[in-house]
Amino acid sequence: MSRSAELIGLIVLAFALWYFAFQVELWNFWARLSLAAATLATSALMLLSDRAKLFQVRGRDLVIGVASALVLYGVFWVGRQLAVTILPFASEQIGAVYAQKEQLDPVWIGLLLFFLVGPSEEIFWRGFVQRRLSERFSPLGALLTTTALYALVHIWTLNLILILAAFVVGLFWGWLYQHERNVIPVMLSHALWDVVIFVLWPLM
Numbered sequence: 126m127s128r129s130a131e132l133i134g135l136i137v138l139a140f141a142l143w144y145f146a147f148q149v150e151l152w153n154f155w156a157r158l159s160l161a162a163a164t165l166a167t168s169a170l171m172l173l174s175d176r177a178k179l180f181q182v183r184g185r186d187l188v189i190g191v192a193s194a195l196v197l198y199g200v201f202w203v204g205r206q207l208a209v210t211i212l213p214f215a216s217e218q219i220g221a222v223y224a225q226k227e228q229l230d231p232v233w234i235g236l237l238l239f240f241l242v243g244p245s246e247e248i249f250w251r252g253f254v255q256r257r258l259s260e261r262f263s264p265l266g267a268l269l270t271t272t273a274l275y276a277l278v279h280i281w282t283l284n285l286i287l288i289l290a291a292f293v294v295g296l297f298w299g300w301l302y303q304h305e306r307n308v309i310p311v312m313l314s315h316a317l318w319d320v321v322i323f324v325l326w327p328l329m
Contacts, residue, residue: 131172132257147281155229159237166245169253179252179308190313205328218286235324243316251302268299
C-alpha cells in the first residue's frame, strides 16, 4: 500500500471512529472516545517506520507544553465571553459539550484525557497526518489541511461551537508541532489543556 493510500485510509477511519464516539449509543461516551483515539494512535504508529523520532524528549518540552496549554486556555476564556455575547446558541452548545461529564467520575475523565485521549490525538493528527502531508505540501499547506480535517472530523458532534473550537486548537497545536518538529510538547499541551478546560476550570 502506498503512503498516500495509508494516509487516506486512516483519515477515513478517523471519520468513522469519531462517528462511533459521538453518534453510536453504545457503552459510555468516554469509553467510546478513548477506544477511538487509541485505535487511531495505534494504527498510525504501526505505519511509521521512524516512530522513535516523534518521542525525543528535550529539556524545554515541559515548559513549552505547560505554557502553551495555559495560553490556549486563556484564548478560550476570552473566546467564550465573545461567543456567548455574539452567538445566541453558544451557551446551549457549550453546555452540551460539558453534559458528557455526567457519564463518568471527573477523576476518571481527567485521567483518560491526560494519559490516553489527548496524547493519542496528537500522535495521529500531528505526528502522522500533518507529518505525512508535509511530504506532499508546503509546511503551511500541511498545517491548514490537517487543521481543516481535524475540525471536520468533529462534524459528528453536530455542535458548531465544538467544531470551531476544534479548528482553533488544531491550528494552535499544528503550528506548535511545525515549530518544534516534536510531538512531545504538543502531546503535553493537548493533554493538560483537556484536563484544565474539562475538569479543573470548565468554561461554563
